[in-house]
Amino acid sequence: MLKGIDPVVGPDLLALLARMGHGDVLAVVDRNYPAHAAGVPVVELAVGLPRALEAVLSLMPVDAFQEHPVRHMLTDDGEDGPALADVRAVVDRAEGRPVGVRGIDRHDFYPAARGCAGVIRTVEDRAYACVMVAKGVL
Numbered sequence: 001m002l003k004g005i006d007p008v009v010g011p012d013l014l015a016l017l018a019r020m021g022h023g024d025v026l027a028v029v030d031r032n033y034p035a036h037a038a039g040v041p042v043v044e045l046a047v048g049l050p051r052a053l054e055a056v057l058s059l060m061p062v063d064a065f066q067e068h069p070v071r072h073m074l075t076d077d078g079e080d081g082p083a084l085a086d087v088r089a090v091v092d093r094a095e096g097r098p099v100g101v102r103g104i105d106r107h108d109f110y111p112a113a114r115g116c117a118g119v120i121r122t123v124e125d126r127a128y129a130c131v132m133v134a135k136g137v138l
Contacts, residue, residue, distance in 0.1 A: 008055035013043045016118045017060050020135045024117040026060070027132045028052050030083075030124040038110075041118040049124035050086040053131070056120065057094035061136035068102035073109045073130040081128030091133070104132075 005014070020026065028049060029035055035042045045052045063069040070091055072084055080103060091099045104112065109130060113119060116132065 006055040006058045008045060008047055008051065009059065010043075013045070013056070013120065014059075016041055016043055017056065020060070020117045022135060022137050023063060024135050025112075025115065025132050026056065026135065027113045027116045027119040027130065028056065029119060029121050030126060030129040031122065032127060033119075033121060033130050035119045035121040038113040038116065038119050040114065040116050043118060043120050045120055045122050047122060049083050049122050049126070049129045049131070050090050052120055052122045052124075053087065053090045053133075054094065056133070057091065060133070061138055062091060062095050062099055063134040063136035065136070066100070066134055068100040069134040069136070070099055070101040071104040071109075071112075071132045072101060073106050073128045074103040075128050076106060078103075078105070081130070082126045083124065083129035087131050
């Protein structure tokens with residue numbers, strides 16, 4: 001046990017976050033997402049997407065130099081996914097400011113995830129509940 005670290009953050013996730021540098025991107029995805037197909041490290045968390053984001057953002061700053069450091073997966077008809085309101089609330093609360101969030105087509109999300117530093121797969125059961133967050137600086 002470590003003091004001050006959210007109990008959702010285990011050693012594998014802590015190591016992944018510590019290895020990331022400014023501008024590196026982390027994907028946080030729902031349980032249906034083919035996380036291991038991305039070919040990058042995968043950390044499994046037995047919590048939903050909002051709780052996983054809350055834990056990650058308790059340690060990782062969001063990039064303030066990008067206009068849209070957070071990208072969320074759009075549905076197949078180009079609409080916002082069902083978790084978007086929760087994502088915005090968690091990210092804005094963690095950063096203490098409105099953070100730019102942009103939609104990304106589902107078919108573009110998959111290749112983008114291959115360039116991520118890692119993927120966190122949650123037990124989120126809402127479809128299209130997948131986001132990418134760029135790491136900022138302290």
